[in-house]
Amino acid sequence: MNIDKQAIITALRTVQDPNTGQDILTAKMVEDLEVKGNDISFTIIVPSVKSPIKNQLTFACIGAVNSVYPDAEVHVHAKAAGGDKTANTPNNPIPHIKNVIAVASGKGGVGKSTVAVNLALSLQKMGLAVGILDLDLYGPSVPTMMGLAGQKPAIRDVQGKAKLIPIEQFGIPTMSVGYIIEPDQAVVLRGPRLGGIVKQFFQDCLWPKLDCLILDLPPGTGDVQLTLIQTVPITGVVMVTTPQQVAYADALKGMNMFRLENINVPILGVVENMAWFTPKELPDNKYYIFGEGAGKRLAKEANTVLLGQVPIVQGIREGGDEGKPAAWGDDDLTRKAFEDIAKNMLRQMTIRNEMMQPTSIVKTSKDFG
Ligand SMILES: Nc1ncnc2c1ncn2[C@@H]1O[C@H](COP(=O)(O)OP(=O)(O)O)[C@@H](O)[C@H]1O
Ligand SMILES: [Mg+2]
Known part of the structure; x- marks a missing residue:
């Protein structure tokens, strides 16, 4: 299967940050997108790793990518945004x-x-x-x-x-x-x-x-x-x-x-x-x-x-x-x-x-x- 990064990005644009309503690419919440054969991996930046939106976003991202590549293995990593203590x-x-x-x-x-x-x-x-x-x-x-x-x-x-x-x-x-x-x-x-x-x-x-x-x-x-x-x-x-x-x-x-x-x-x-x-x-x-x-x-x-x-x-x-x-x-x-x-x-x-x-x-x- 030939996986196109751009198609993944387009799919991920349908996922919204539940806090702001922005799509996660505009909100700069996606990093390190890599494709190796049938494996797609990327990192999502969440306010904190304990944040309830982490799982929500992970599932939404997998769903979005699988909607264009149903057979791909999608690996989503999560990383805390860091910086603000209140987050x-x-x-x-x-x-x-x-x-x-x-x-x-x-x-x-x-x-x-x-x-x-x-x-x-x-x-x-x-x-x-x-x-x-x-x-x-x-x-x-x-x-x-x-x-x-x-x-x-x-x-x-x-x-x-x-x-x-x-x-x-x-x-x-x-x-x-x-x-x-x-x-x-x-x-x-x-x-x-x-x-x-x-x-x-x-x-x-x-x-x-x-x-x-x-x-x-x-x-x-x-x-x-x-x-x-x-x-x-x-x-x-x-x-x-x-x-x-x-x-x-x-x-x-x-x-x-x-x-x-x-x-x-x-x-x-x-x-x-x-x-x-x-x-x-x-x-x-x-x-x-x-x-x-x-x-x-x-x-x-x-x-x-x-x-x-x-x-x-x-x-x-x-x-x-x-x-x-x-x-x-x-x-x-x-x-x-x-x-x-x-x-x-x-x-x-x-x-x-x-x-x-x-x-x-x-x-x-x-x-x-
Ligand atoms: N420094 C001020 N000079 C003139 N009028 C003021 C001043 N501060 C507030 N007001 C007026 O007094 C009224 C009450 O102010 P408001 O801000 O609504 O008070 P609060 O929110 O504490 O109930 C409003 O009509 C407001 O425009
Ligand atoms: Mg008032």
Whole structure:
């Protein structure tokens, strides 16, 4: 039998990486293709040798090659991609995403979504591949803030499994509970059903390879947070607070949950939002409407840093409502505020990744409901 390498490559192009939905050649997951007589051998590059996709891909590759050469002996070797430590975290459903950054707050309305979206855009402008996942069941605002309200994600079949495709805007893939669940349905979700939905956003969503996936969490400490720490290795948390005492107290509680010994998610830093107000006609004046210093105090309390302060600016609110985030707007001061936060966050993330092991996925027998 005369075996043609090109025909094998064409056949292997029909096999998709279950994590990204890309064909495995485009995803550069095939190496060392050799043909000797009736024997065909090649190596597939998987996130880790313990990854559940290893067997899945092996069978799919053998099937694809045998569809053109039914009598050939197909030998598939597997090799770990190496490089990223998080890829080897046991049971990680998103080994191709290097960092998961959770933007959290104690209370609602402090600007968590505003910070999440503008942080993502600023990081992307610095050259990182970034995605946004909106998990705020009670008030998903990423669709509106990104100008994607009313859109529905497409669904694609990958190796017999239905997968959600993130919706892209400004070069950023996004997914939101708001795309798939009506708000009145979302608020009554509890326990295992809610857990199932949160997990789907990681397991059944075709995220591309990313440096950072930014999560917009619901406020406080609830079922979403608990499911999350049991589903993905979170690189770190960015805590958003306003300067008031009440916001500070709730933020501290929220932060302390992540710092519990058996959870152990590092706090990368604090963002103080609505830090002051400067009227356009008095550009040198700062009015501390909500008080002063909460961000710094909170950072100190959690042994972390203040990543930055964002003043109250009408354009930030307008940009949020109109789907034109401030990080892409033409107001230099606000753009710079978010750029500084992104730079500082990146520095903290790099330090964290150098100094500490990847966060473990929390195993717990606790069932919520
Ligand atoms: N620095 C800011 N200046 C002006 N308006 C802001 C600022 N931060 C947030 N907002 C506005 O405040 C509201 C609440 O912000 P949002 O990000 O939705 O909060 P959260 O996600 O914490 O509930 C939104 O209308 C948003 O546009
Ligand atoms: Mg929000």
